[in-house]
Amino acid sequence: MRPFSLQFLVDVFPILLPFLSATLAVVVGTIFFGSIAGGLLAWAKEGSYQLFQRLAQAYTYIIRCTPPIVLLFIVFYGLPKFCLEVLDTNINDYDKLFFVIISFTLLFAAPVSEVMRSAYEAIDHGQYEAAVSIGLSPWQAFFHIVLPQATVVALPNFGNSVISLMKDGSLAYTIGFIDLIGKGQLIVSMNYGAYAMETYLALALIYLMLTIGMEKLFLWIEQRFSRHKQAA
Amino acid sequence: MLKVKNIYKKYKQEEVLKGVDITVEKGDVVVVLGPSGSGKTTLLRCMNFLERADQGEMEFDTISIDMHKVSSKEIGKIRQKTAFVFQNYNLFQNKTALENVTTGLIVGRGIVKTKAVEIGMKALEKVGLADRASFYPSQLSGGQQQRVGIARAIAVEPDVILFDEPTSALDPELVGEVLAVIKQLAKEGKTMVIVTHEMKFAADVATNVVFMADGKIVEEGPPKEIFLRPKEERTKTFLRRILPQEEYNI
């Protein structure tokens, strides 16, 4: 067996790192669209329309039972066919990033809706009542009083969801999307499987830094936002 | 000025309010008394539409409203004229004392910030907390929080302030400071409706006492009448049970 090559490990970093942007594009795009979708789901769950409530709950349940890779494949193979046959639009040539972000948005929305819902429920209803009692409209009460507090409550769990998303996002390479792992796989196959360990270890270290960095970032944001929680 | 007629309210099977009328004139301090579960708090919450009554009419100055079929626009109008002081203060946890007072002015009424801060500081001064303006609720004692709650209510210059058991969540030694603030407001002629268990205080500030039991008004009148010469048996029993404890305060 060939000995481990530290030199290769060092050399492979600069080749991999440019593809960090593709990995982060998936994460950022999904956080954006997934939070909107998650917000709508949470709104449906908290709202008074029974039908919407049930649908949102069912959706969340189904997603909880769906492996990310299966959803990714269904979207990647199914969506173009659906668009072609039903909507008469050809999206076969769309960038793979498009399919990746759609898949992970569908996936991310479910846990995030739960994070948002429980954060919303954690805020005492009295906060809302106090706001409307001094003349704020229900919307103003929500946006000025309830939402900022719910955001702080949601941050740690939202951070965990983002970290899960970042890890799940690594599956994008299975449909041929070239992100960090995609590039790593290319490097491995260009070397006919040699230096696989070095390449994967480099990727693992990059991901470790990403997840730990993300954890620290959310901790920092949380501390910044929760000034009002410090005791006298 | 404010008249509420024939309010009914049911939670699930339990009837909490069974046809209550209440009239508040300008400058009145109406104190609502009664055993717990008599519907006092529900009455107050219905008057500010924090609960929706099943039936009832409200007349506020020139506006008259069906309290069950009220529109959100009408609710907004009434809330611009009233303010509410909560039992557990409900200060906005994410805002400083001053911001708690000014939010209703800036967001709810569109007053410019500098003007709002000026009004807010005056309100805080009135409750003796100007020096705590930049404190968050978590940094204030219960009594201080409730005083900020009162400042928040008076800052919007409401026609009527509704107090829902403002001292019952407080430690005994902090009750006095809050009652003193409310007494001061009474002296200034503010119109108030107060639900409370503090009998001595009620006797001091009330222009009119309403005694409720089982979702109905049993008896009402000037405090002297109610406390010294109650007519109804229900009122007598209630006062007998409550007053011995109060002797220490008198």
Add this chain to the structure above:
Amino acid sequence: MEINYKFLIDTFYIVLAAVPTTLKLTIIPLLAAAPFAFTIALIRLQKGKSLWKVPVSAYVTFVRGTPIVLQILMIYSLLPSLLNALMKAWSFDINVFDWDPIFYAYIVFTLNIIALLSEVLRSAFGSVEKGQLEAAECAGLTKVQAYVHILLPQAMVVAMPNLCNLTVNLIKGTSLAFLMTVKDMTAVAKVSASYGYNYIEAYLDVFVGYIIICSIAQVLFHFAEAHMGRYRLSKQK
């Protein structure tokens, strides 16, 4: 949209036939990981410094901080050749490349679950009141006995929801076993699909298969939790 229903149904039976593989990939790593996870949890809960704490924490951090697909790729690229080299060094006449790839899948998922399960147990033990341990020791139990008879049963009740999540996530995670050429539900569907490019139908089958398995797992956990939490229910009344 045109769906090949015959294919959809035929493939569903093929996918169902692979359910045992998915179940094996879930249950065996869970059982194999339990004693290790338990040990790691206890090491990390110990007060004071311990030599083992640093490597054990590093291991947990590594597993939690990297995607499972990367863990699969790493082990699957390293382990067979490593074992092969060992076999040769010890002059065993065994060809490790003939081994069923599911063996490697067990190892990958076990290594992964050890770390995740240890975290679940750690927080569960942390939540059991300290007085329980003290009381057990006062009653003459040894520390180990106290853990097994008093703390573990209580901690398990607390851990149930997290264990359920862990199991559901593991079931979903086994969908990646096809990367190691294991013929689980996802893999057989992929193969069937590739003949006639019926990917959508095949993956819809897999999709339904996972929903069924995960639902059953959640129902089982629900019953287990209700059963184990008896003593709590009576307290609430």
